Amino acid sequence: MxxxxxxxxxxxxxxxxxxxxxxxxxxxxxxxxxxxxxxxxxxxxxxxxxxxxxxxxxxxxxxxxxxxxxxxxxIRIPEVEIEQKSRDGTMKWVLRLDSGNSVEMVYIPEAERINLDDVGDGYVDPRRAKYTDGLSRATLCVSSQVGCALACTFCSTGRQGFNRNMSAAEIVAQLFMAEHRLVEKSLPSDRKISNVVFMGMGEPLLNFEAVVDAAEIMMEDNAYGLSKRRVTVSTSGVVPAMARLQERVDVSLAVSLHAPTDSLRDVLVPLNQKYPLKELMAACDTYAPNAPAAFITYEYVMLADVNDSDQHADDLIRLLRGRAAKVNLIPFNPFPESGYTRSSNVRIDRFMRRLEAAGITTVPRRTRGDDIDAACGQLVGEVEDRARRGERLERMNLRPTA
Ligand code: SF4
Known part of the structure; x- marks a missing residue:
């Protein structure tokens, strides 16, 4: 079988x-x-x-x-354990898997009219949109692993460690649920989810086969029929798997860069110690020419006084100059004991302008879901902390008070 x-x-x-x-x-x-x-x-x-x-x-x-x-x-789908809805329409769910583990998925609606030829990673740059159609964009950010082994220092999921890979069914179930069960029919399009990004919990390329199967289903005409520009796999830089991904399935690629030099990236994204920037950028150069939109999106989380100076911007320009690249600047979503703070809007704007002046397409993402637990993995972390606290209290023959 x-x-x-x-x-x-x-x-x-x-x-x-x-x-x-x-x-x-x-x-x-x-x-x-x-x-x-x-x-x-x-x-x-x-x-x-x-x-x-x-x-x-x-x-x-x-x-x-x-x-x-x-x-x-x-046809089995997970249960919803927690649902949070932000004032800005962003929704976040914690799903309970059969094994008792929890994962998160996030729905990010965009009210603006968009250009369908815009980049496929789910985030609209209003300055570039040509407004050629009236469809709204609604992005679903899905998880691919329960926890994550890569321990990026600014990431709430990374702090929780790795539990297990999700199956293809569990990954696709997130889209199935959002499409058919959870998102209200409030958008002007039949299609509730227009984009999927593999940017939730886990490193997708360390759960390779399941992610390939799930991406195939998302793009299958008899299923969701999403275009290859609208399904984006994000990696922290699992270099050997990047070329393999392109051989197996035609999806957009995002790279979680977050630092322009090896010395800083070794700290923020420890995987860099295994696959340093030289190897990562070579893999990107191989991927980009045949990527759906012929470029790669580089994610760069803005951490105050860590990676957001003019010098960092200049180093990033040097790294990306001449490459088919688009940079997303992501305001850091703080979570307890992260040790980092979000760069100011002024600083993000200055960073963006420096990159743009050097000819690098740069999109400052808006913060979304600020009034809910928006940092990836934060909500699951709270659920599991509560569960562990409950178990501890039960072992001590005490009951949780709330
Ligand atoms: S940022 Fe992504 S790869 Fe890094 S620890 Fe978090 S989930 Fe894992």
């Missing part, structure tokens, strides 16, 4: 979760059941386009096949 992943303990069910099978694997699954390959397209549409999770409702399948599917397969 087909498997979706490298082994991942995601729960006790022995049934295969069809939510995580891209078309090629679903065809193989039906072949093993003695069915024709076209069943894959039918079932993809039922699940991902119509949001149906009960095989009995799949009316264009024979009764015998529906019964067979109910015996060997399922």
């Amino acid at each position: 087909i498997t979706t992943e490298e082994p991942v303990n995601t729960g006790s069910s022995s049934k295969i979760n069809l939510l995580g099978l891209p078309k090629r694997k679903l065809e193989q699954f039906f072949a093993e059941l003695g069915e024709k390959p076209f069943r894959a397209a039918q079932v993809l549409k039922w699940i991902h386009q119509r949001g149906v999770v009960d095989f009995a409702e799949m009316s264009d399948l024979s009764k015998a096949l529906r019964e067979k599917l109910a015996q060997v397969a399922e």
Whole structure:
């Protein structure tokens, strides 16, 4: 029987979760059941386009096949543990997986009209938008691992350590839930989610096969049909996996750069000690010419007095000059005991202008969801702290007070 992943303990069910099978694997699954390959397209549409999770409702399948599917397969989605909604429309959910772990996903709506040819990473640069259509952009930021092993020092998820890889079904479930269950029908477009970014918890390229399968499903015409410009995988720089990603699936790439020199990046993104900037930039240069929009997005979190000086901007210009690059400047979202503070707006503006003067496309992202726990991993961290506190108190025969 087909498997979706490298082994991942995601729960006790022995049934295969069809939510995580891209078309090629679903065809193989039906072949093993003695069915024709076209069943894959039918079932993809039922699940991902119509949001149906009960095989009995799949009316264009024979009764015998529906019964067979109910015996060997399922369409299982996680439970919502916490939902937070920001004043600006940003929504954040903590999902409880079968294994008892929690992960986060974030929905970021954009009210502006946008240019569909704009970059595919989910963030609109209002100064560049040509307003050629009336669709709104709504980005879903998905998690790919429970926790993260890479321990970037400014990241709340990194502080929690690594727990396990998510399955393709668990990754796709985030889009399924946002599309069919969670986001109100408040947007002027049929499509509630227009962009997906793999920028939630975890390093996507360290969960390679599941991320490839999930990205395939997101871009599959019989499923969500997102264009390759609108599905962005973000990496902290797992260099050997970058070329492999491009061989397997045609998606946009974002690189979490955050520092323009090895000495600083070694501290902020410890993975840099293994794959220093020279190797990372060479991998980017290989990826960029065939990337969906022929460039790479570089994410740069703005940390006051750490990486935001004029000198840092000049070093970044030197690093990116001549490269097919776009820089996103991200105001740091503080979380307790991070040890960092957010750069001031004045400083971010000055940094941006310096890059722009050097001809580097630079987009200062607005802070979103400021009134909710917006730092990635922060909410799950709080949930797990509470759970651990509860366990400790129970061990001591005490009850939590709230
Ligand atoms: S920034 Fe990304 S890669 Fe770094 S620790 Fe956080 S989740 Fe992991």
